[in-house]
Amino acid sequence: MASQPQDIHELMRRREYSAGFVTAIESDTVPPGLSEDVIRMISARKQEPEWLLEFRLKAYRRWLRMEEPKWAHVHHPPIDYQAISYYSQPKSFKDGPKSLDEVDPKLLETYKKLGIPLKEQEMLAGVAVDVVFDSVSVATTFKKKLAEAGVIFCPISEAVREHPELVRKYLGSVVPFGDNFYAALNSAVFTDGSFVYIPKGVRCPMELSTYFRINERNTGQFERTLIVAEEGSQVSYLEGCTAPQRDENQLHAAVVELVALDDAQIKYSTVQNWYPGDEQGRGGIYNFVTKRGDCRGKRSKISWTQVETGSAITWKYPSCILRGDDSVGEFYSVALTHHRQQADTGTKMIHVGRNTRSTIVSKGISAGEGQQSYRGLVRVLESADNARNYTQCDSLLIGDRCGAHTFPYTEVRNPSARLEHEATTSKIAEDQLYYCRARGIGEEEAVSMIVNGFCKEVFKELPMEFAVEAGKLLAVSLEGAVG
Amino acid sequence: MSLAAYAERFERFAAALPEAERAARRAQLQRFVADGFPTPRLEEWHYTDLAPLSQRAFEPAAGGNAALAPHFLAGTDRLVYVGGMLVSADSTAPERHSAAAPAQDEGVYALNAAFARDGLLLRLGRGERLPRPLQVLIAGADGAVAAMTHQRHRIELAENTEATVIFQFLNQGGGGLATHVIDVRLAPGARLNLFRIQDERADATLLTRCDVRQERDSVLHAVSFDCGGGLVRHDLNILLAEAGAETGLYGLYQPAAGAHLDNHTRIVHAAPQCRSREQFKGIVDARARAIFNGKVVVQAGAQKTDSEQRVANLLLSPKAEVNAKPELEIYADDVKCAHGATVGQLDETALEYLRSRGVPPAEARALLLRAFATEVLDHVPLAPLRAALAARLGLAGTDAWELEA
Numbered sequence: 001m002a003s004q005p006q007d008i009h010e011l012m013r014r015r016e017y018s019a020g021f022v023t024a025i026e027s028d029t030v031p032p033g034l035s036e037d038v039i040r041m042i043s044a045r046k047q048e049p050e051w052l053l054e055f056r057l058k059a060y061r062r063w064l065r066m067e068e069p070k071w072a073h074v075h076h077p078p079i080d081y082q083a084i085s086y087y088s089q090p091k092s093f094k095d096g097p098k099s100l101d102e103v104d105p106k107l108l109e110t111y112k113k114l115g116i117p118l119k120e121q122e123m124l125a126g127v128a129v130d131v132v133f134d135s136v137s138v139a140t141t142f143k144k145k146l147a148e149a150g151v152i153f154c155p156i157s158e159a160v161r162e163h164p165e166l167v168r169k170y171l172g173s174v175v176p177f178g179d180n181f182y183a184a185l186n187s188a189v190f191t192d193g194s195f196v197y198i199p200k201g202v203r204c205p206m207e208l209s210t211y212f213r214i215n216e217r218n219t220g221q222f223e224r225t226l227i228v229a230e231e232g233s234q235v236s237y238l239e240g241c242t243a244p245q246r247d248e249n250q251l252h253a254a255v256v257e258l259v260a261l262d263d264a265q266i267k268y269s270t271v272q273n274w275y276p277g278d279e280q281g282r283g284g285i286y287n288f289v290t291k292r293g294d295c296r297g298k299r300s301k302i303s304w305t306q307v308e309t310g311s312a313i314t315w316k317y318p319s320c321i322l323r324g325d326d327s328v329g330e331f332y333s334v335a336l337t338h339h340r341q342q343a344d345t346g347t348k349m350i351h352v353g354r355n356t357r358s359t360i361v362s363k364g365i366s367a368g369e370g371q372q373s374y375r376g377l378v379r380v381l382e383s384a385d386n387a388r389n390y391t392q393c394d395s396l397l398i399g400d401r402c403g404a405h406t407f408p409y410t411e412v413r414n415p416s417a418r419l420e421h422e423a424t425t426s427k428i429a430e431d432q433l434y435y436c437r438a439r440g441i442g443e444e445e446a447v448s449m450i451v452n453g454f455c456k457e458v459f460k461e462l463p464m465e466f467a468v469e470a471g472k473l474l475a476v477s478l479e480g481a482v483g
Numbered sequence: 484m485s486l487a488a489y490a491e492r493f494e495r496f497a498a499a500l501p502e503a504e505r506a507a508r509r510a511q512l513q514r515f516v517a518d519g520f521p522t523p524r525l526e527e528w529h530y531t532d533l534a535p536l537s538q539r540a541f542e543p544a545a546g547g548n549a550a551l552a553p554h555f556l557a558g559t560d561r562l563v564y565v566g567g568m569l570v571s572a573d574s575t576a577p578e579r580h581s582a583a584a585p586a587q588d589e590g591v592y593a594l595n596a597a598f599a600r601d602g603l604l605l606r607l608g609r610g611e612r613l614p615r616p617l618q619v620l621i622a623g624a625d626g627a628v629a630a631m632t633h634q635r636h637r638i639e640l641a642e643n644t645e646a647t648v649i650f651q652f653l654n655q656g657g658g659g660l661a662t663h664v665i666d667v668r669l670a671p672g673a674r675l676n677l678f679r680i681q682d683e684r685a686d687a688t689l690l691t692r693c694d695v696r697q698e699r700d701s702v703l704h705a706v707s708f709d710c711g712g713g714l715v716r717h718d719l720n721i722l723l724a725e726a727g728a729e730t731g732l733y734g735l736y737q738p739a740a741g742a743h744l745d746n747h748t749r750i751v752h753a754a755p756q757c758r759s760r761e762q763f764k765g766i767v768d769a770r771a772r773a774i775f776n777g778k779v780v781v782q783a784g785a786q787k788t789d790s791e792q793r794v795a796n797l798l799l800s801p802k803a804e805v806n807a808k809p810e811l812e813i814y815a816d817d818v819k820c821a822h823g824a825t826v827g828q829l830d831e832t833a834l835e836y837l838r839s840r841g842v843p844p845a846e847a848r849a850l851l852l853r854a855f856a857t858e859v860l861d862h863v864p865l866a867p868l869r870a871a872l873a874a875r876l877g878l879a880g881t882d883a884w885e886l887e888a
Contacts (some may be wrong), residue, residue, distance in 0.1 A: 073812075179541050380826075382801065397816035400783070406811040412826045415798040421809070421824040427816040 003264040032085045036060065042087045046157050046191075048445055051168060059177035059187030066181045071346040073405055074313050076286065079251060084221070086189045127471040142206065151235075152197040156205035156224050159195035166197055170228050174294045174321070182253040182315075183290040190224035190255065198233035198264070207463055208236040223254040231265035231297065236267040237334050238463065252311075254289045262297030262324065269462055270318075271470055273477075279368075281340025282311025291318035293352075296329035303330040304347065305461040307470045309477045312341060314359035317375065319348035321385075322356035332458040334470070336477055337370025337402070346376035346393075346407075351384035351417070362393040363455050366402035366416040367478060373405040387417040395425040396454055398478070399446065448475040488540045493597055494745040496543050507585045510595045515593035530774045530806050531716055531745045533591060538689065541631035541660050543567075543598060547624020555649060557867050559618040567600045567632040568622040576617060579605055586635060593836040594694060595633040595662040602636035605646060606793070607673075611694055613646035616676075616865060621663065623687070625657035631767050638665065640673035643788070647676040649868065655687035655713075665693040669701035671725070677705040678868065682875065685712035685741055692718040695755075705732050706862045709748070712739035719748045723757040723785075723857040734763040735859040737876055738771035745774040752785040759848075764859050766852060770802040778810040779822070785815050791824035795830065797855060853878045 039060055043053040068079075116309050125129040146153055152163060159167050198204055229235055239256075252274070258266050268291075277284025287310075293302035304318040320329030331347035349358035358378065366372040372395065380387045395404035406423045428450050436446035452459075459467045493512045497505050520536050521528035546568035555561060555573075558764040562580055563573040569580050581604030588596040603619050623632070632655070640646060662790045669675055683689050695703055709715060715738075721730050730750060738744040750759045759779065767773045773796070781788045796805045829851045837847035856878050863869040 275752060342560065395811075395813070397813065397818075398785070400816045402816065403812070403814040406809075408808060408810070410805070410807045410824055410826060412796075412798055412805045412807075413803075415801055415828060417798065417805060417826055418828070419824070419826040421807075421822075423809070423811060423822050425813050425818065425820040426809055427818070446682070 001073040010374070012075065014202075024124045032163075033082045034084070034086055034189065034399065035058075038086055042189060042191065043083075045087065048157075048160060049164060052160060052162050052171075055172060055177060056188050059184045060189075063181065063184035063188055066178070066184055068181050071166075072315050072375070073371065073407075074315060074342040074344050076313055079286070081185070086222075087191060089411075121122075124440035145205055149202050150199040151202060151204055152195065153208055154195055156190075156193045156195045158228060159226075161460075163195075163197070166228065167226065170226055170257065170259055172257075174259060174292050175255050175290050180290060182288040183255050186224060186253045186255045186290070188220050189417065190222040193224035193226075193254070196227040196235065196237060198229045198235045200230040202230075203233065204235040207236045207238055212301040221252050221444045223252075225254070225256040226259075227257070227266060227268070228259045229266050229300075231261045232263045233258075233362075234265045236463065238466065239268065239270045251286045251288065254291075256289070256291040258293035258302055258398065260293065260297060260300035260302050260324075260327075261293050263299045264297055265301045265303075266293060267303045267305070268293070268318070269466065270308070271462075271466055271473070272306065272308045272314070273473060275312075276310045276339065276341050276477075277312040279339045281312065284341070285310065287311035287314045287316065289316040291316060292321065292330070292348075293319065294321045295329060295356075297327070298324040298353075300324050300403045301328040301330075303328075303332075303461070305458065306330045306334070306345075307458070307462070307473065308333070308335040308343060308345060309473050311343075314341075314343040314345050317347055318346050319350070320358065321352065322358065322387075323352045324356075325353040326355045327353055328356070330461075331358075331360045331362070332363045334365070334455045334458045334474070335363070335372060336365040336367070336474060337372045338367045338477055340369050342371045344373040344375055347376045348377040349379070349389060351380045351387040351389070351414075353383070354385045355387075356384055357388045358390075360389070360391040360393070361457050362391075363458055364393070364395040364404055365398070365451060365454070365474075365478075366395065366404045367398035369401045371403045371405075373407060375409075377405040377409040377411070378419060379409075379411040380414050380419070382413045384414050385416050387414060387419075389417075389419045391419075391421040393423045394454070395423075396451065397425065397427045444479070448478060451475075485540065486519060486537055489594065490516060492541070492543060494719075498874040503636050504585065506754045508631075511588065511593045512597035514589060514826070515591070515597060516591045518520075518593060521590055527747070529710040530772075531714070531743065533690075536660065539629070541629050542670075544624065544630035544632040544659070544857075549622045549625050551620055551622055551653065554620060554653065554703060554878045556616075556618050556649070556865075556871065558865075559616045559649070561618045561620065562603055563620045564602070564634065565622050565624075566630065567634060569601070573620075579603055579617065581637075582751075588664070591690060592662065592664060595635065597663055597770040598631070598633040599635045603638070603648075604636070605638045605640075607640050607644040607646060609641045609643065611641070611644050613644075616647035616649060616650065618807070620651050620653065623657070623659055623661070623684075625811060625815065627731060629660075631656045631662075633662045634664075635865070636663065636665045638667045638675065639678075640669050642670045643672040644670070644865040645674045647865070647866075649680065649865075651680045651682070651803060652689055652691065653682050654684050655689060658686040658688075658771045660688045660690075662690045663692070665691070667693065667695040667703075669728075670881060671699040671701060673698075674702040676864075677703065678863065678865075679705070679707045679709055679717070680872070681707075681709045681715055681717070683711035683713040683715060685739065687711075687713035687715075689713060689715045691716070692720070694720045694722075695730075696722045696724055697728040697730065699727075700727040700729075700823075703730045703732075704862070705730070706859070707734040708859075708872055708876075709734070709736040709738060709744050709746070712742040714743045716745040717747065719746075720888065721748070721759070723750065723752050723759065724754055726754045726756045729758045730756070730760070730798045731862075732759075732761045732763075733859050733862040734766075735856055735876070736763070736773055736775075737766040737768075737856075738773055740769040740771060743772045745776075747776045749778045750780070750790070752779070752781045755785050756787045757785065758789045759791070762815075762859065763794045764855060765794075765803050766799065767796060767806060768799040768853065769804045770800065772804045772806075774806045776808045776810070777822070778812065781811075781813040781815050781820065783814040786817040788815065788818040788820065790818070790820045792840065794824045795855075796824075796826045797852070798826055849878075861880075
């Protein structure tokens with residue numbers, strides 16, 4: 001079993017060091033450790049109302065009584081939660097490298113392969129840039145357009161101040177504060193994230209993306225995202241970056257909540273490429289995320305698409321609760337593990353309403369010594385007449401030291417339900433490779449082509465430009481996997 | 484917790500044992516008290532909670548009477564156990580009964596090891612062939628109070644041998660608890676046909692586990708039928724330890740109203756070029772709860788593995804529940820592994836078609852159910868057994884099965 005030989009304490013120490021960069025006021029950095037006082041301090045810093053502090057404290061008290069989940073098919077040394085600093089000022093641009101010359105050349109090489117524009121490279125690498133930065137003006141234009149449509153798109157801490165009634169109504173209504181170990185931790189200490197509100201009947205005029213919110217560039221370890229789509233509204237939200245960010249942070253425990261009311265549609269796409277650690281499995285992010293969508297309204301639809309190529313460990317199950325009659329849940333996923341990466345990911349579809357439908361398409365690719373698990377649950381409750389589910393999960397193995405695993409749970413309590421689950425595991429077909437090679441295509445390129453074909457069903461669900469980047473990302477991530 | 488009650492029963496039970504055995508068995512009892520009954524907090528017991536058993540007290544069973552003649556199969560040899568004791572009068576192969584080897588186990592099966600009574604011991608020497616199928620009937624005594632029965636059985640087939648064994652679990656009455664462990668070793672080229680038929684009463688708890696180790700080119704053909712009530716858990720663990728071994732697991736479950744039925748299979752491909760096939764089918768009606776968990780593990784180095792697993796369920800009542808989990812855990816790349824799981828109903832179009840041709844609805848339904856079950860029944864080559872099963876499952880008709888019988 002591939003365990004992580006890295007020393008987590010050392011990494012935690014490094015993190016503290018980076019927090020020490022903050023020059024503003026010394027008291028702005030909270031010393032490592034978690035207690036009620038720390039939570040009170042975070043809440044006070046953010047000038048939060050009393051009810052939110054209560055929410056945090058309740059979550060913290062619950063978390064203290066909870067145990068870290070052990071069921072996932074991942075291995076890592078124990079995490080010392082008292083060694084993490086739970087609040088630090090967002091890194092200032094001034095602290096970053098002064099120009100691209102100071103950035104890790106390996107990182108720049110990757111950016112180049114992905115075809116990322118120079119300005120964006122600077123942004124991703126955290127280079128200190130002038131105030132007159134293209135995206136800033138771009139962002140302002142977007143903000144204006146959104147405001148005209150009545151869409152609210154802002155940091156969640158801002159939303160707490162500006163729209164407290166909305167946040168209070170929906171926060172924790174999909175992922176309760178005591179939902180699971182990491183969600184409870186997040187509820188106690190979350191520092192920022194996004195809030196999106198689409199009013200009744202509005203079709204959001206553009207794809208929303210964290211890209212545009214450059215003030216949120218360093219989103220921190222404990223993000224909290226809340227998206228509410230009112231009756232008849234539509235939104236497509238894109239999360240993540242398509243290039244690897246060097247980030248020393250160890251643990252990312254984010255929570256994402258989606259609420260879709262009658263006839264509303266939410267499409268949530270993620271391209272996750274956090275630092276995966278090096279070939280020996282040193283370093284890298286632990287990505288322990290709780291994502292859940294609530295199809296609260298009739299005929300509502302929530303669709304998750306994810307391309308997961310980064311992180312040392314991924315532990316995430318974007319889910320749909322199909323509460324409204326005729327609601328639809330979708331999950332499309334490509335997950336890739338290379339070197340010593342581990343991923344335990346999948347989805348949950350909970351059918352509650354009548355005539356609810358769900359589709360799951362999961363493609364796992366394992367190379368090097370990567371370990372990859374699909375873990376999914378399809379539950380049909382007694383009330384869910386005529387529920388329908390189709391699940392397909394395929395795994396591709398590259399090399400004889402990796403692993404691919406499938407753990408699909410189906411729980412059915414309604415006799416009108418129809419469920420299908422299919423899974424296959426195989427390696428890249430020799431004849432396909434041979435065919436490509438015979439036509440003069442190099443082995444690495446051939447593998448990349450075949451893998452792209454394998455993932456096509458998922459890529460076509462992504463917004464176009466991201467589908468292109470996701471394809472390139474796979475090729476880059478798979479480098480050195482063959483030959 | 485009243486696990487102490489089990490410890491107290493054990494001391495009384497142990498008093499009658501030879502001195503030499505006591506220490507080993509007591510260690511097993513202590514292991515059980517430490518582990519306790521499994522709860523849903525253990526992933527392997529996610530859907531089956533045995534914790535309520537810790538609140539109950541069972542007396543170790545000590546024989547009894549039961550009218551089992553209607554279950555005797557023609558053309559077979561027989562071992563009959565009632566209340567954990569061999570019934571010599573009904574057994575035609577008493578030489579196959581033997582002392583249970585001391586065993587080390589864990590969890591609820593440590594309880595079995597502590598209290599285990601003798602059971603089947605089938606040993607075949609090189610090249611030997613068991614002339615007639617062996618039927619092992621295991622039943623509770625008539626009118627028994629809540630008793631517990633624990634037995635261990637062993638099948639050891641040497642090189643190039645062949646045997647057919649039928650285990651039948653019947654009527655553990657009076658809210659009793661029974662646990663059975665069947666240990667199977669198949670040497671190179673050995674072939675075992677193993678049938679398990681479970682037909683328990685509604686108030687019974689039956690836990691069975693079968694561990695099979697297969698060596699080079701050995702073949703296991705195992706078919707399992709569940710048609711009774713009660714709380715039943717069956718674990719079937721197959722280790723394909725050497726190249727060329729082949730295993731086929733088939734099952735049909737049709738739990739009675741109120742039954743809780745949990746089938747767990749685990750196939751470990753530890754050597755290259757092994758083949759496994761698995762097909763389980765469920766007909767779940769009337770407040771029954773059925774669980775199927777099938778796991779296939781392909782270990783590193785087990786290249787050229789060929790594995791296929793299918794589970795299909797018919798869910799026929801709003802009060803019934805099906806939980807299915809076909810799992811794959813794969814650590815080798817040159818493999819062909821697939822699994823599929825479905826839950827659905829009888830095909831409306833097929834029913835409509837039959838009705839349009841004058842087949843009454845009830846008969847049309849029965850016909851489709853029979854077609855569904857036949858795929859598994861066809862894996863039973865013994866005609867008398869197949870006929871008995873078809874009748875018990877309510878699937879018999881004027882067709883080939885009865886004519887053959």
